[in-house]
Amino acid sequence: xxxxxxxxxxxxxxxxxxxxxxxxxxxxxxxxxxxxxxxxxxxxxxxxxxxxxxxxxxxxxxxxxxxxxxxxxxxxxxxxxxxxxxxxxxxxxxxxxxxxxxxxxxxxxxxxxxxxxxxxxxxxxxxxxxxxxxxxxxxxxxxxxxxxxxxxxxxxxxxxxxxxxxxxxxxxxxxxxxxxxxxxxxxxxxxxxxxxxxxxxxxxxxxxxxxxxxxxxxxxxxxxxxxxxxxxxxxxxxxxxxxxxxxxxxxxxxxxxxxxxxxxxxxxxxxxxxxxxx
Amino acid sequence: xxxxxxxxxxxxxxxxxxxxxxxxxxxxxxxxxxxxxxxxxxxxxxxxxxxxxxxxxxxxxxxxxxxxxxxxxxxxxxxxxxxxxxxxxxxxxxxxxxxxxxxxxxxxxxxxxxxxxxxxxxxxxxxxxxxxxxxxxxxxxxxxxxxxxxxxxxxxxxxxxxxxxxxxxxxxxxxxxxxxxxxxxxxxxxxxxxxxxxxxxxxxxxxxxxxxxxxxxxxxxxxxxxxxxxxxxxxxxxxxxxxxxxxxxxxxxxxxxxxxxxxxxxxxxxx
Numbered sequence: 167x168x169x170x171x172x173x174x175x176x177x178x179x180x181x182x183x184x185x186x187x188x189x190x191x192x193x194x195x196x197x198x199x200x201x202x203x204x205x206x207x208x209x210x211x212x213x214x215x216x217x218x219x220x221x222x223x224x225x226x227x228x229x230x231x232x233x234x235x236x237x238x239x240x241x242x243x244x245x246x247x248x249x250x251x252x253x254x255x256x257x258x259x260x261x262x263x264x265x266x267x268x269x270x271x272x273x274x275x276x277x278x279x280x281x282x283x284x285x286x287x288x289x290x291x292x293x294x295x296x297x298x299x300x301x302x303x304x305x306x307x308x309x310x311x312x313x314x315x316x317x318x319x320x321x322x323x324x325x326x327x328x329x330x331x332x333x334x335x336x337x338x339x340x341x342x343x344x345x346x347x348x349x350x351x352x353x354x355x356x357x358x359x360x361x362x363x364x365x366x367x368x369x370x371x372x373x374x375x376x377x378x379x380x381x382x383x384x385x386x387x388x389x390x391x392x393x394x395x396x397x398x399x400x401x402x403x404x405x406x407x408x409x410x411x412x413x414x415x416x417x418x419x420x421x422x423x424x425x426x427x428x429x430x431x432x433x434x435x436x437x438x439x440x441x442x443x444x
Numbered sequence: 445x446x447x448x449x450x451x452x453x454x455x456x457x458x459x460x461x462x463x464x465x466x467x468x469x470x471x472x473x474x475x476x477x478x479x480x481x482x483x484x485x486x487x488x489x490x491x492x493x494x495x496x497x498x499x500x501x502x503x504x505x506x507x508x509x510x511x512x513x514x515x516x517x518x519x520x521x522x523x524x525x526x527x528x529x530x531x532x533x534x535x536x537x538x539x540x541x542x543x544x545x546x547x548x549x550x551x552x553x554x555x556x557x558x559x560x561x562x563x564x565x566x567x568x569x570x571x572x573x574x575x576x577x578x579x580x581x582x583x584x585x586x587x588x589x590x591x592x593x594x595x596x597x598x599x600x601x602x603x604x605x606x607x608x609x610x611x612x613x614x615x616x617x618x619x620x621x622x623x624x625x626x627x628x629x630x631x632x633x634x635x636x637x638x639x640x641x642x643x644x645x646x647x648x649x650x651x652x653x654x655x656x657x658x659x660x661x662x663x664x665x666x667x668x669x670x671x672x673x674x675x676x677x678x679x680x681x682x683x684x685x686x687x688x689x690x691x692x693x694x695x696x697x698x699x700x701x702x703x704x705x706x707x708x709x710x711x712x713x714x715x
Contacts (some may be wrong), residue, residue, distance in 0.1 A: 214490060218494070222500075352482050356482060356485030360492075
């Protein structure tokens with residue numbers, strides 16, 4: 167395989183993704199657009215803690231740290247998932263270009279992954295901004311953090327891998343459905359938010375729901391992400407990393423297998439041009 | 445077309461459009477299930493967060509009512525505001541305009557149909573929320589809550605008229621504006637907590653939004669058992685807002701429609 171040629175195509179797809187995302191307005195408006203949702207999302211959830219603290223008179227810095235870091239790091243995963251899962255719906259239903267995408271770049275899985283990279287890069291920026299605004303907002307001094315940069319880079323890389331391949335599974339499903347494409351994206355994001363140690367520890371979930379949380383890499387990833395900026399965060403980092411890597415491998419294999427099957431069936435059934443205009 | 449014909453045609457169009465909306469929105473039962481389950485995922489996240497903090501039980505009621513009411517805001521944004529944008533993207537707008545039906549009629553139809561559909565989903569969210577999360581409400585003050593609800597809807601969907609006109613004109617930028625209006629309104633309306641936890645300045649800003657006033661009034665009646673007397677200010681504010689927003693919405697729609705016609709944007713897609 168001509169690696170240089172392949173990387174050039176990946177770059178072109180990333181550029182296309184960036185243009186589709188941003189060229190509707192001026193750069194400063196686009197940056198404001200990017201920031202508004204995560205910052206108000208932060209305020210929305212940070213006020214859960216503030217409301218509790220105001221009404222109960224109890225202040226719990228560890229709880230505040232947990233909540234804000236959960237919201238901050240979720241931006242990375244949520245933004246990336248959104249980037250991957252919406253593509254099929256947008257390109258087939260809205261812009262009617264999915265068939266042309268296939269013609270110009272036949273490996274749809276790699277195309278989706280390349281399209282998502284821009285979203286994940288933006289997600290990193292959003293996570294950092296939300297962290298820096300959110301911690302002081304709830305009275306937690308950000309200077310207490312001791313970020314482990316190599317671990318943080320590892321966190322973002324492995325987060326990209328597992329969540330992008332999990333999203334690939336969802337995208338594969340949306341090849342067969344026009345109307346459920348956006349719903350799949352929303353539901354999937356909501357599920358990770360609920361089951362991923364984001365706002366509360368999964369031990370607060372009903373027991374029947376906890377196995378689903380353990381089956382996802384999100385909870386381990388989120389715990390390790392917290393540890394990467396605060397070494398005092400009480401987890402076993404080695405064990406958590408091993409579990410996270412194993413789960414990531416499993417999801418990569420599932421993603422590759424499932425999407426290959428979905429892709430073949432979609433081509434066989436002529437679904438690439440099927441649009442129901444919902 | 446004289447005023448009488450204008451109003452008659454508008455209401456006829458509203459009737460036709462709301463029928464399509466209700467029929468289309470409920471013909472597939474799985475959509476209904478999804479649209480109930482999705483808000484419940486977010487509601488569940490916040491309920492379990494409060495539970496993990498051992499927060500007072502009324503907070504669970506706040507969250508469920510907030511989640512249910514917020515679905516109306518999303519309907520205004522995506523179901524009503526974006527209507528003309530979608531119609532334009534799919535090539536229907538030129539047909540609708542050529543039919544002679546006033547745009548306000550189409551939007552009124554979308555509002556009525558969307559309100560009905562969303563009410564079914566919001567009621568399901570509340571019922572399931574009460575059943576699963578054991579939220580408790582005061583049934584004695586239900587009539588007060590219903591009046592506030594309808595006043596809030598009138599103001600909210602009047603606001604949707606203005607949004608629709610923005611979409612008509614600015615298409616993709618309008619779409620992004622709608623995305624931007626989700627989290628800020630969720631926050632400022634106190635989706636998951638009472639407005640009283642905000643600083644005074646933020647409470648003043650919140651009182652400019654019909655959803656915040658409506659949600660606060662409904663919570664006060666259903667959770668704290670407040671009656672007509674103590675919620676009169678909420679009702680007056682909502683009536684005033686509904687009148688002002690309706691006037692602004694109708695003006696904006698007419699203005700943007702004319703501007704879009706002059707600039708040739710009515711059939712311009714993918715802008």
